[in-house]
Amino acid sequence: MFRSDELSTLSEKSSKKNKLADSAGLASLSQMGSGRRLGPSTFAMPVTLAVVAAILGSVLPVSYSFILEYAISLSIYAVATNLLLGFGGLVSFGQGVFYGLGAYTVALNWMHHGLSFWEAMVLAPFVGAAASVLMGLIALRTRKLYFALLTLAFSQLAYVIVGVQYNFTSGANGIFGAMVPTWLVSPRNSFFFVLGVTVVSLLVMWKVTSSPFGLVLQASRDNRDRVEALGVNVFRHQLVAMAIAGFFCAIAGTLFVIYSQSTYPDLFLWTSSGIPVFMVVIGGMYKYIGPIIGAVVYEIAHHFLIGYTQDWQLVLGLVLVVIVLLRPDGLAGAFDGLMARRRGRVSPAGGES
Amino acid sequence: MGRIVIETIGGLSAAGSLFVVATGLTLVFGAMRVINLAHGSFYMYGAFLVSTFVGTTTGLRFFWAVALAAIIVALLGTAVDFTVVRFTVNRDPLTQLLATFGVFLILADLGQHFWGTGFRAVPLASALTGKVTISGATFPVFDLLIIGVAILVGVALWLMLRHSVFGWRVRAAVDDPELLQSSGVDLRRLQMGVFALGALLAGLGGAIVAPQTVVAPGIDESIIVAAFLVCVIGGLGSVLGTALGALIIAFAQTVGAVVAPTWASTFTFLAAIIVLAVRPAGLLGVPER
Numbered sequence: 001m002f003r004s005d006e007l008s009t010l011s012e013k014s015s016k017k018n019k020l021a022d023s024a025g026l027a028s029l030s031q032m033g034s035g036r037r038l039g040p041s042t043f044a045m046p047v048t049l050a051v052v053a054a055i056l057g058s059v060l061p062v063s064y065s066f067i068l069e070y071a072i073s074l075s076i077y078a079v080a081t082n083l084l085l086g087f088g089g090l091v092s093f094g095q096g097v098f099y100g101l102g103a104y105t106v107a108l109n110w111m112h113h114g115l116s117f118w119e120a121m122v123l124a125p126f127v128g129a130a131a132s133v134l135m136g137l138i139a140l141r142t143r144k145l146y147f148a149l150l151t152l153a154f155s156q157l158a159y160v161i162v163g164v165q166y167n168f169t170s171g172a173n174g175i176f177g178a179m180v181p182t183w184l185v186s187p188r189n190s191f192f193f194v195l196g197v198t199v200v201s202l203l204v205m206w207k208v209t210s211s212p213f214g215l216v217l218q219a220s221r222d223n224r225d226r227v228e229a230l231g232v233n234v235f236r237h238q239l240v241a242m243a244i245a246g247f248f249c250a251i252a253g254t255l256f257v258i259y260s261q262s263t264y265p266d267l268f269l270w271t272s273s274g275i276p277v278f279m280v281v282i283g284g285m286y287k288y289i290g291p292i293i294g295a296v297v298y299e300i301a302h303h304f305l306i307g308y309t310q311d312w313q314l315v316l317g318l319v320l321v322v323i324v325l326l327r328p329d330g331l332a333g334a335f336d337g338l339m340a341r342r343r344g345r346v347s348p349a350g351g352e353s
Numbered sequence: 354m355g356r357i358v359i360e361t362i363g364g365l366s367a368a369g370s371l372f373v374v375a376t377g378l379t380l381v382f383g384a385m386r387v388i389n390l391a392h393g394s395f396y397m398y399g400a401f402l403v404s405t406f407v408g409t410t411t412g413l414r415f416f417w418a419v420a421l422a423a424i425i426v427a428l429l430g431t432a433v434d435f436t437v438v439r440f441t442v443n444r445d446p447l448t449q450l451l452a453t454f455g456v457f458l459i460l461a462d463l464g465q466h467f468w469g470t471g472f473r474a475v476p477l478a479s480a481l482t483g484k485v486t487i488s489g490a491t492f493p494v495f496d497l498l499i500i501g502v503a504i505l506v507g508v509a510l511w512l513m514l515r516h517s518v519f520g521w522r523v524r525a526a527v528d529d530p531e532l533l534q535s536s537g538v539d540l541r542r543l544q545m546g547v548f549a550l551g552a553l554l555a556g557l558g559g560a561i562v563a564p565q566t567v568v569a570p571g572i573d574e575s576i577i578v579a580a581f582l583v584c585v586i587g588g589l590g591s592v593l594g595t596a597l598g599a600l601i602i603a604f605a606q607t608v609g610a611v612v613a614p615t616w617a618s619t620f621t622f623l624a625a626i627i628v629l630a631v632r633p634a635g636l637l638g639v640p641e642r
Contacts, residue, residue, distance in 0.1 A: 091447045138626055139631045145388055145446045145589070150629065156578040157622040164615050240584045271574055272452055281451055311466075319457030324451045325440050 045289070046206075050199050057191040066259075069191045071299035073255035074279065076201045078291035080248035081276035086207060086285030087209055088241045089221030091144070094135060094151030096273030097158045098128035098246040102253020103263040104162070108169065110179035117181055124254045125247045132246020136239045150268045159268035174264030194255050201248055206288055208244060215242050249276075278316070281323055284330025293331055358490035360607050362438060366496035368603035369503030370562045374576060375583035376510065376595045377554030383527040383590035384547040385442055390453040391433060393577030394460035395552045399426050399559030399566045401464060404473040407563075415477065415564075420561040423553050430552020434545055442544065461573060470570055475563040502561055506554065510592055523547060527590055582625045588638020597636055601628065 053072060057065050077099055084090040105124035109115055115123065124348055139150040162169045169175070184190050208214050220227045220234045228234055257263060275298075276291075283294025306312050327334055378392045402422035407415060437456055441449045483494045514520040522543050525533040534540045559576075566572070583602050587594025602621045609620030628636065 085447070091450060093450070138630065142629060143633075146585055146629075146633065146635075148446060148450055148587050149388070150625075153578055153582055153585075153622060153625060156575070157619060160618045160622075164618065244504050269574065270578065277451065278454075313458045314462035317455040317460075317462065320455030320458065321437055321452055324448055324455065325437070328448065 029058070033280075036124045046199075046203070049292075050195070052115070053195055054192070057195060058188065060333075062187045065191050066187060067299060067303045068296075069194050070259050072198050073194050073252055073259060073291040073297045074276075074299055075295035076198055076248055076255070077252035077276045078279040078283065078295040079202060079205050079288070080245045080252065082285055082291040083205060083209065083217075083241055083245045083248075085280050086290070087214060087221065088217050088238060090140075090146040090238060091277075092242075093148055093152045093270055093273050093277065094139075094153075094155040095245065095249050095276050096155050096268050096270065097135065098132055099251035099253040099256070099265035099272075099276075100158060100162070100263070100265075101128050101131055102250030102259050103267055104169070104175075106252070106254050106257045107175040107179055107263040110177070111170070111175055117179065121254050125250045128253070129243045129247040132242045132249075133239060136242035137247075140238050144351070152273070155268060155270040155273045159265055159270075162265040162268055166205025172265055174262055176262035177233070178261070180258055180261055185261075190258055194258060197251065197255060201251055202292070205244070205248060209288060213237065213240070235312065278320060279326055280329055280330075281320065281328075284332030284334075286329055287332040287336075290330055290332040297331065355490035358613060359492050360489060362490075362492045362496050362500075364607035365600075366499045367606065368599040369499045370558050371579060371583055371603055372503050372596050372599035373506050373561070374555050374558035375580040375587075376506070376592055376601060377551035377558070378580050379584045379587070379590055379592060379595045380510075380523070380554075381548055381551035382524050382584070385438075385526075385544045387441055387449050388446065388453070388589075389438065389551070390450055390577060391456040391460060392551070392555050392580060393573035393575075394457050394464070395426050395430055395555035396559035396576045396580075397464060397570070397573035398429060398460070399423060399556030400475075400563040400572065401468045401473065401559075402426065402556070403560040403563045404468070404475045404568050419557065419560040421526055423557040426556025426559075427549045427553035430555075431545065431549045433547070433552070434548040438548060439541070439544070457573065457577075461488050461570065464573075465570055468570075473568040475568060477564045499561060499565075502557075506557070507592075507596060514592070519546065521544075535587045579621070582621060584626050585635055586628045588635030591635070591637040594635060594637035 016071045053068065056068060060068065077095070081092065083096075084092045102124045105127045106117070108119045109120040109123075110117070114120070135151065135154050139147050142150055163171050165171070177246070180190075184193060209217075216237050217230055220232070220237060224234055229241065251339070253267070256267070279294035280296045281292045283291030283292065283296060302312065305315060306332075309315070323330065329336075374392070374396055377395075378389060381387060381389055381392075399422050402425055403415075403418050406418035406421060424462075433456055437452050441452045477495065483492055484491050485497065512520075514524055514596075522533065522538055525538075526540065526543060526547075530540055533543075559572075579602065583595055583598035585598070586601055587596070587598030601624050605620040605624035606617060609617035
């Protein structure tokens, strides 16, 4: 799917930029990304994952590849949310707004006979980014807790507006119908389309997190005052981060339309906005791969558990409480801890760089 | 003229119930520095419990039903505090939000087990269904009752915070928990008390408005947003600010309903945005660092 020479030049560039950021003294502040060297081996995992997903998508029966398709599309949602949560230290309970906007841009465009499907698909991320900037301009004036509560309120606001403006959005009924081109309705085609969009999106976001911009973002999370003292406009960086997150959440929303061929206002509810946050937490927010694991585990668990029990929310709540209180670094962190312990037993001297 | 009086009474009544719920949230935040997403669940349980108590054939009187519901919710709050919330004190906001979000999901699920997914009616005692006419404007007695309860709660809280040892300690915990602890006060016990009080107020708020509002799953989701808006406008941790916030939110909604009915519910958010654009830490809040 990707030529390795392209990828290695990509990684060389970003490692150069890393050094630049290091010399500016910013990377030393951050926990993530700074000490990691980026070589061809960095790409072993993403390429393997993409290939495994592609094989599974063509081998699995359609009913299963369907679940996997949704899980894969959700990983964009989770990683984009983690740009703010894990990398920016901005607890947003409002990402459902952009996910919903992405889905509704495509669906409303279809309902009101506007642009073509593909034009709407291209437009949607920009709608998400614009809305995200608007929200950021207000919410980023506040800090931590107030930010979280405001984003939560925005989520509810969007939900209320979509529900009330019945004539334009068809309200609580949602929108459903043949809004997706016929060739994309075929399960295999839609699987590979979603996988392709996801791989590109995840690579772009990965690039963002390891860029100087990403390092400044992480540094502002760890020590805002010091970063500001270095002359960085933290507000502007966080605003751009919100725009990027909004952009990709909207992309995830458009993929939801491809998957479900419908939209409904519940996508905007603050409890829906909590779902990507939940995925980030189960996967682990301090690793880039964490939210991807979280999204896949969440969706697969969701699909199989609702077959057995009505109490999906109860399970979700219990898992959330246990993870947050006992294992705040999530599955990725637990896995790392396990590996470190095993390595430690084999060769105590060979510590991680 | 009559219209204005009716809308004003209605707005005050809405502000009253919002104040009762939101002040519980703000007290807990003040004394524990914990933000509780499950606060709306306590409100919902208050409303559900009243619907059960009033609905039975033995027909508990409304006041007893409300009191009993509030006390049971306070006990539930203590259980939540004991199992989850106390471990999140002094943790980062994300941990608190997520842990209490977990509690919110659990309580929402259990609520559906106990009370189903449909709407529940709460019939009112005949003494409370009457109407009052003042200068040509007719409005429900029940509105006056809610306003009365809100004033009572406000005065009781003020007296408690100013004139009781518990209240002094709560205020001390808001200002400087370490100093309070080093002067020999058991901070954990104090926080337990405050959390139970917060839950009690949420339960009371839900119980008292139950006859007037929709009682169904999902009210926990919407009330928590309204309560947050109130607290954020007033400044988290300030009881007086909460009262101001409740008035602003309720009147924004009332004005919205008159001016542009289809957009009414967006007026509250607009009000919150305007206040926060001017004062990011709320009207009476202290800026967060």
